[in-house]
Amino acid sequence: MKAQEHFGVSMNIKTEPTKKINFNETDIAVFYQKKIGTQNTITNTVEYSNLKVNYEFNPYNFNADQDKFNQIQNKFEYSYEMSEKTNWQISIIPTANFQGNLDFSDLTVLGNLEINQKISSRLNVILGAGRTSIFGAPKFTPIIAFDYKMNEKTNFRIGFPDSKFSYSNNERNKFSLTNSFNGNFYHLDVSADKDSNAEKAVLSQMTSAFEYERNVTKNWFLNFKAGYDFNKKYNLLNNNDHKVYDYNTGNGYVLGVGIKYKQ
Secondary structure: OOOEEEEEEEEEEEEEEOOOEEEEEEEEEEEEEEEEOOOEEEEEEEEEEEEEEEEOOOOOOOOOOOOEEEEEEEEEEEEEEOOOOEEEEEEEEEEEEEOOOOOHHHEEEEEEEEEEEEOOOOEEEEEEEEEEOOOOOOEEEEEEEEEEEOOOOEEEEEEEOEEEEEEOOOOOEEEEEEEEEEEEEEEOOOOOOOOOOOOEEEEEEEEEEEEEEEEOOOOEEEEEEEEEEEEEEEEEEOOOOOEEEEOOOOOEEEEEEEEEEEO
């Protein structure tokens, strides 16, 4: 059987202002997928993101130089269709998260393993586990979800760490309500302040949002996102992942816009 290939590029801009600190993130990703035969699919995504932090309120000027963070990661996924009803997928995600100076110690390997079991023509169950950064510092976390296709236009997923309700009134428009636990971490540069033992900055939150995607042409898509971050945390950790400083950012809203090309 002839292999099926897909390619895509996306760029997103997101802002997350809080009472004390404003977060602005830009990322660009290149996606490639190839189906081999009838059972195997490989996917690779290379992504770069830049986070800028604006400290509106920082009376102690604590680590004020920590205003830019970078991430480079490569996500490789392999999917195997074991049977008509069972599919399993493994992902390996080497990621380099750093403040300004990149070296080998900034490299971390994340990943997960998921099994998708088809219960009926409308219901799928996903179970798995992975080493993720949804709570900031890398940790092993469970993955569970129930996917239900209500009709041709409406899909519903409830689970952890992501839940989603989506509706398409036609082939060009897609509306979604999402809820996700998400976070990230960054290794800090060596500080000139010998009294500071912070080695890692971690961010985490639960985000509830409304999203809209518009298929502008055959290959081009625009997407918009508006929501709110709950239980938002921004902490500094030492080499044992113990908290040494809490910025107490408070919660805030999130706004995003993106453009995507795929074929």
